[in-house]
Amino acid sequence: MDDNKKITYADAGVDVNRGYQSVAKIKAHAASTFNKNVLQGLGSFGGFYSLDGENGDVLVAGTDGVGTKLKYAFLSGRNDTVGIDCVAMCVNDIVCQGAKPLLFLDYIATGRINPDVVADVVKGVADGCNQAGCALVGGETAEMPSMYGAGEYDLAGFSVGIVKRDKIINGQTITPGCALVGLASSGLHSNGFSLVRRLLGEDVEKLDADKSLGRSLLDAILTPTRIYVKNVLALAAEFDILGLANITGGGFIENIPRIFPDGVGCKVDVKSFPRPDIFGLLAEKSRLSDAELYNTFNMGIGMVAAVRADAADSFVKRANAIGEKAYIIGETVSGNGVIL
Template identity: 50%
Template sequence: MTTYRDAGVNIEEGYKAVNLIKNIAKETFDSNVITDIGSFGSMYLLNMDSSEYILVSGTDGVGTKLKIAFYMDKHDTVGIDCVAMCVNDILCHGAKPLFFLDYLACGKLRSEKVATIVKGVAEGCKIAGCSLVGGETAEMPGFYEDDEYDLAGFAVGIVKKDLAICGQDVVQGDILIGLASSGVHSNGYSLVRKVFGIDENPKILTRVYEELGLSLGEELLKPTRIYVKPVLNVLEKVKVKGIAHITGGGFFENIPRAFPEGFVAVVEKGSWDVLPVFKLIQEYGKVEENEMFSTFNMGIGMVLIVSKDNVETAMEILSKEGINSYVIGTIEKGEGGVVIK
């Protein structure tokens, strides 16, 4: 049995770090800070023309998915991942992304490679409908290998205060709508690399698996889906009570962030199509099901929480936007965050 901890990622230590950071960060808060550390996006109240707006910001990186880009020498899509990880987070509060900045650190600056990476960032911004207004490129020889780089980003969006989504209206009987992912997205790659022994044998990335219909490397470099425009269209017509972006920590960490304590999300297995790549990872690495759901998105990249009366309308809008969606469960009273049955 292979676990995320075996791959060098200690989720529990990550939780501990966040708790320690919370108290440090709170010392800097002023009265305009609305959310605590740990929300999908950070919310800051802004007064504009006597109306109350909230700026919602988020920052993230691509993670060790970049190792796959290094091995494949393919750098045109990781920028989309970088944008997606940030804008999908602030979307969880109903915010429309306004602008984006990137940070690219490398061992040896190669202008054409940098341009290719940033072209992907720009493509992600176009998909999300926000502006790439700046960034920073740092050449750090001796810190990164010549052909290595790290990529992170920062997004700012805006939402009217009375339309901000924080899960406060979620009640028993509300429905979980799962939005299909494009693949592994941008988390869990330390476990993926360990399962397939990619670092020891990068050539395995060229292997074509019948289950996938393409090479492992091509599958793993599929860019993270950006949900901004489809979900904003839903928000124009439907009251969405909570939104969860399924990233690191999978179902168990992320879905409970979209509703208050005292409730539990009951997720029904078999209610959506688990993508073949996840079945392959589980089988190849002998990964337990619970570990899969606490590491990967399993084919569901985002979850919307709506009342029963709004399910059909929301799913119709998503379908028109080219997003497959599924009713994957319900909200019930209880404790424990998420139950998968």
């Protein structure tokens, strides 16, 4: 690897523009299925389906996978935590709408079923469901010879939550001058791993022996995604949370503006919260700018809440008291997008 060459997400084989183009092309197909119970289309952190008219219960659904983080799991034989990632990627989206996750289903596909590996994976899924307070009510395991390499599998999930219509958190009341509070991530979470693998390689024995970050680099890579559900719901019961953004693929740059009305942007102080060492290592190896890093990784913040400025200090204090690491990381402003 040329130490002077910038290594981007596109260099790792991921072109985010293709993803944006795909969403644009499929929106009309999805919209053709909507009925009066669908409250909004694609583009938020969950899909809404009203059960009881204007003031009743609303279901919020989300689906996602673990992505190429799975490579490190099956190369190392550590398959018992990626299920937590799978649950987290779904329920952290659902809770952004103020919804309590009710149930979860998983899907595991592989070329040849290894019962011990499947059991380890589902153990992780169950652990994640317990952290989120939802029930693992079913799933599917598919054996598809020749579709996957030896020892490889894919893992995805689907979750449904519920919220009263008048309690939905949707960002519509966010105005310039609100505070942004960040809740610390547990590390990489489960996005950007095509670039991570390009930068750090896939020699799991070498990564396990590397203690340059004070622990095994493989341990840091496989640390499961933090699940925020219970604490976010507790905070929502005490504070008026105006908007919530799950910081996954697209980092700060893509995800935070998703909760803002038109004409509202934000300023984020990247020095207002600690950046875990794993991101410093990736920054060094990739030579990416801050704007590029914060458009790919969570950089140490896994969830962002918009609250009124006069409530921010109390919100942070309470979040810290119940087990989160919370920081005031910025404010909303007139305009669009994210200013770092």
